[in-house]
Amino acid sequence: MTLVLALVVLALLLPWGAAPAARRLAGVLPPREACAVLTGAAVLLAGGTVAALAGLFHVPFLAHLEHLPVSRVAAAWPAALPVAGAAGVVLAAQSVVVVRRWREQRSVLARAWASTADAVPEGDLLVVPSDAPDAFALPALRRRGGRVVVTQGMLRALGPAEREVLLAHERAHLTGRHHLMSVAAHLAAGVHPALRGLRPALDFHLERWADEEACASSGDRRLAAAAIARAALAGASAAREGGSRRLLLSVSTGPVPQRVEALLGPRPVRPVARSARAAVAGLLTLVAVSALSAPALAYGLHEYVEFAAEAVRGR
Structure with a gap:
């Protein structure tokens, strides 16, 4: 039973070390790879946590399958029922939080779509007749395909070439389905x-990914940097006021100065240094141990209950 408890502790504590490691690793990777690392780490670590708690919660159920009275399990392991009950409470709380976050995401999308009711469609654009400079990527909802939303105020704030950079940036969010990664980390x-801490880091790298796509589209890193800076500065007031849209990706998301500084430098490339490979291997090990500890926990609990059942039958 000591091994089982050690696996539980491992599954619940590993995210405290793996999450900072994922953020640090993402900082030395190109944006696309950084997003994959952060999203994968968030999903696998969350899955390992849920699986570990579910394994503890099912101890009484496993005893029932072995036709073993729960009282016998409690006698052999006095903490079994309290631990299973605590795991059930935590799982219920997690379910409530995740469902609330999912509903919040859908509500934000619905309100964002409603705000474009008077927009003028121009291909994949929705031009909103508003003087407030704003632009954001609006994911698909209820059979309506994703669109780039931009206000007339934002279009007037940018020159023709800068507009193309802005639109390429927002289109990159839609074609890359960046909102799915952001929602996964949020849940x-x-x-x-x-x-x-993974969600803010992921949103920053998603913006960097879109910045690089826009830069590749324009072919001019300085132009892209200037366009991103001007659009973010113009849309800063809308970003502050649009608190209900914080779950949507826009040109103003994340620390803009760092994004502009990155665009003024060379295009990022995948690192080949030994230290980078060691960091990747270390993070993958942490995440893999967290993810695999849950199945190992379930197997250990099952074997423990079977052993207890055989001991009871032998009496």
């Missing part, structure tokens, strides 16, 4: 508190 953060 995972509701499972384990250690994962809360």
Whole structure:
């Protein structure tokens, strides 16, 4: 039973070390790879946490399958029922948080779509007749395909070439389905508190990914940097006022100065240094141990209950 408890502790504590490691690793990777690392770490670590808690919660159920009275399990392991009950409470709380976050996401999308009711469609664009400079990627909802939303105020604030950079940036969010990664990290953060820091980091790298796509489209890194800076500065007031849209990706998301500084430098490439490979291997090991500890926990609990059942039958 000591091994089982050790696996539980491992599954619940590993995210505290793996999440900072994922953020650090993402900082030395190109944006696309950084997003994959952060999203994968969030999903796997959250899944390992849920599986470990579910394994503990099912101890009484496993005893029932072995036709073993729960009282016998409690006699052999006095903490079994309290631990299973605590795991059930935590799972219920996690379910409530995740469902609330999912509903919040859908509500934000619905309100964002409603705000474009008077927009003028121009291909994949929705031009909103508003003087407030704003632009964001609006994911698909209820059979309506994703669109780039931009206000007339934002279009007037930028020159023709800068507009193309802005639109390419927002289109990159839609074609790359970046909102799915952002939502996955947002939901995972509701499972384990250690994962809360992954969402802001992921959103920053998603913006960097879109910045690089826009830069590749324009072919001019300085133009792209200037366009991103001007659009973010113009849309800063709309970003502050649009608190209900914080779950949507826009050109103003994340620390803009860092994004502009990155665009003024060379295009990022995948690192080949030994230290980078060691960091990747270390993170993958942490995440893999967290993810695999849950099945190992379930197997250990099952074997323990079977052993207890055989001991009872032998009496």
